[in-house]
Structure formats: C-alpha cells, structure tokens
Amino acid sequence: MLSKIFKNIGPGTLVAAAFIGPGTVTVCTIAGANYGYSLLWAMLLSVFATIVLQEMAARLGLVTGKGLPEILRSAISNKLIRVVLIILVLAAIAVGNTAYEAGNISGGVLGLQIIFGEQWFFPLILGAIAFGLLFIGNYKVLEKVLITLVVIMGISFIATAIAIGPDVGHIFKGLFTPQINSGNILTIVGLIGTTVVPYNLFLHASLVSEKWKLPSDLNAVRKDTVISVVLGGLVSMCIIIAATALQATKFGSGSNLALALEPIFGKASTYVFSIGILAAGITSAITAPLAAAYVVKGCLGWKGTMKSWSFRAVWMSILLIGVLFSSLGFKPLNIITFAQIANGLLLPIIAILLLWLVNQKLLGNYQNQSWQNAIALVVIIIAIILGAKTFLKVFEVV
Numbered sequence: 001m002l003s004k005i006f007k008n009i010g011p012g013t014l015v016a017a018a019f020i021g022p023g024t025v026t027v028c029t030i031a032g033a034n035y036g037y038s039l040l041w042a043m044l045l046s047v048f049a050t051i052v053l054q055e056m057a058a059r060l061g062l063v064t065g066k067g068l069p070e071i072l073r074s075a076i077s078n079k080l081i082r083v084v085l086i087i088l089v090l091a092a093i094a095v096g097n098t099a100y101e102a103g104n105i106s107g108g109v110l111g112l113q114i115i116f117g118e119q120w121f122f123p124l125i126l127g128a129i130a131f132g133l134l135f136i137g138n139y140k141v142l143e144k145v146l147i148t149l150v151v152i153m154g155i156s157f158i159a160t161a162i163a164i165g166p167d168v169g170h171i172f173k174g175l176f177t178p179q180i181n182s183g184n185i186l187t188i189v190g191l192i193g194t195t196v197v198p199y200n201l202f203l204h205a206s207l208v209s210e211k212w213k214l215p216s217d218l219n220a221v222r223k224d225t226v227i228s229v230v231l232g233g234l235v236s237m238c239i240i241i242a243a244t245a246l247q248a249t250k251f252g253s254g255s256n257l258a259l260a261l262e263p264i265f266g267k268a269s270t271y272v273f274s275i276g277i278l279a280a281g282i283t284s285a286i287t288a289p290l291a292a293a294y295v296v297k298g299c300l301g302w303k304g305t306m307k308s309w310s311f312r313a314v315w316m317s318i319l320l321i322g323v324l325f326s327s328l329g330f331k332p333l334n335i336i337t338f339a340q341i342a343n344g345l346l347l348p349i350i351a352i353l354l355l356w357l358v359n360q361k362l363l364g365n366y367q368n369q370s371w372q373n374a375i376a377l378v379v380i381i382i383a384i385i386l387g388a389k390t391f392l393k394v395f396e397v398v
Helices: 002-008 011-019 022-035 040-064 068-075 079-116 122-136 139-163 168-176 185-195 198-211 215-246 254-265 267-300 309-327 333-357 361-366 370-394
Strands: none
Touching: 011 040, 011 139, 011 198, 011 215, 011 267, 022 040, 022 079, 022 185, 022 215, 022 267, 040 068, 040 168, 040 185, 040 198, 040 215, 040 333, 040 361, 040 370, 068 079, 068 198, 068 267, 068 333, 068 361, 079 122, 079 198, 079 267, 079 309, 079 333, 122 139, 122 267, 122 309, 139 198, 139 215, 139 267, 185 215, 185 370, 198 215, 198 267, 198 333, 267 309, 333 370
C-alpha cells in the first residue's frame, strides 16, 4: 500500500513541503488573527494560481529534461538580455533563499522550544538533519522523508483547526467573498507570496525529470501537482482557521498560536501545533537550499548531479548561514514576512517569463493551448494588480 502511494506521487509533494514553512505559518497566523475567515479567498486564489504556474513549470521540465535556468539560457538569443535575466534570477532566488533559510531553521527551533524548552544546540540539530538528507543526494530518499513530514504537518494543523470548532458558514463566506482594502492588501499579497513561491517553479522543473522521463507521463505529473498543491493549500487554510482563536490578541509569530491555544484547548493542542511548526521548519530547511543549488547550477551552466561538489557547495553555504543566524538569536520573522511580500512582487516577472517559455517551439505539441494561455494571463494580471497595489501601499501613495 505505502509503496503504491510513493510510486504515484512525486515532486508536487516537495513543492507543498517548500511553501508550507515557518513563513507560511506566520503569514497565515497574521491573516487569521487580524481578519478572521475573510482572507480565505486569497488562499483559494493562491492555490489555483499555484496549480496553473507549477503545471507549466513541470511540463517544461518533463518535455525538455532541463531546469528553467537552462531553458532560459537556450531560448534567449540576445546575450545582453540573457545575462541580465540570469543575474536577476540569481539575485532573487539564491540570495533570497539565504534569508529564507534563517527563518526556516529558526521556525523549526521554535517548535522544539515550545515542547522541550530553550536549548542552544537546537539549530545545530536541525542543520545536521537537513545536511544529512541533502548530502545523501538521493531524490527518492528526499521524497519519502518530505512526504512523511508533510503528512505529519498536515495532521497537526488540520487537527488544530478542527479543535477550535470553526464556523462552517463563515468559512464558505470567506472562501468565496473577496475583500480587498488598504488595510489588508499587504497580508493578501503575503498569502499569495507564501504559496505561489517563485523558487518552487525552478525546483519543480528541475526535479520532475528525476521522477518521470517521458512526455507521455504528463498526466501523472499533472495529477501529482494538483493533489499536492490542493492538500498544501488546505493545510494553510487550516492555519488561518486556527488563528481566528487569536483575534484581539497580541502575537509576534505562528509559534504564539500554539501557546495561545493552550488555555483554550489544553496542553495537547500546544504540542500538536508545535510538531506542525517543527515539520514545517525541517521541510523548508531542506527545499530552500536545494532549490537555490538547482538555480545556481542552471544559471551558471554547471554539469553534474546532486552529488557534485559545486552543487553541494551552494546548498551547504545557504544551510550554514541559516544555522549561524539562528544560533546567534537572529529573529527573522519580520524579514520572512517582508520576503513573502517581495515574492508577491517578483511573481509577475517570473510568471511572464514562464508563460513565454511554454509557448516556444521547443515544447512541440506540448505548448500551451489557447485556454491555458487565457487562464495564465488572468493569473498574471491579478498578480500585477495586487503587486501594483502593494507597491503603492508600501510607499504610501494610496
């Protein structure tokens, strides 16, 4: 039974594991605590947008057998444009993931601290776990470990959401009644930025050929993508629902949700949610360095596998910085929240490039059809509008 499950799921689970990290827990907690169920629609929109964009990225990787950076290098003939785009991608993905990693390690540490108390060596333990799994350099091992962690994470957050006894009527209203104003726009873009993660598009395209080899496997790729992203979105929604218990309460991060639940639902709820935070930290601590390594490898034209030392050097550097910042007591929660907003602003650019690539002749019969282009354009237009509103809000133009 378990072998059949593992056989039929793949990189989509790693995408879900990557976007449900401490940053997601933090932003979803802010959304639920400040706005109740009213921003669930933004998460539903994020899930839809993620499926559309990840399917295109996965299709590119499957048909070409290459990652997005390699495809960009070969598809753009103008040398200046190619160099500028590569530099932008390197800066946005590789450098950005370094900041994320500090938050991922710290997020996992928060989960351990709630359960066991504060210990200086917790960042080293989490760093060693991530290091060991990445150093093995075996996709199948990574896949199975991350699937297990995602299941643990899902059970923890779903159980917490059920425990608060949510109002089903208000949940449906929040899912299908969009509300946008100057007060919640940054949180909305943060929710989108924490779900439709640009580096996941690169990660998915690179990993899909590890699981499947032939374009005829596209249906399996699509099924894996849809199921994984929907389940990941469900977990994020459960965090928002659980966080409604924090309304009118001061808090600083998702870890406060676990502590706030204790007087309401008992000690057990605190442990359940803390285990979820720990699993979220570990999964993202693995996928963020991995994605950065694939991006750098593709942008610079490196050859080799996950076991090559150039590839390892990239993820080792990012992991080391994450462990160092966490060990020094660096508190990256504000930076993580800002990074989610920055992701929301970066998304339209990456999405436009992706849409252009899936309409190139290199895909042959697997190019986007008209209806796929129409849906992708709608997603991009929405991302541009929200990004523009965020830009104006940040600089207080509106």
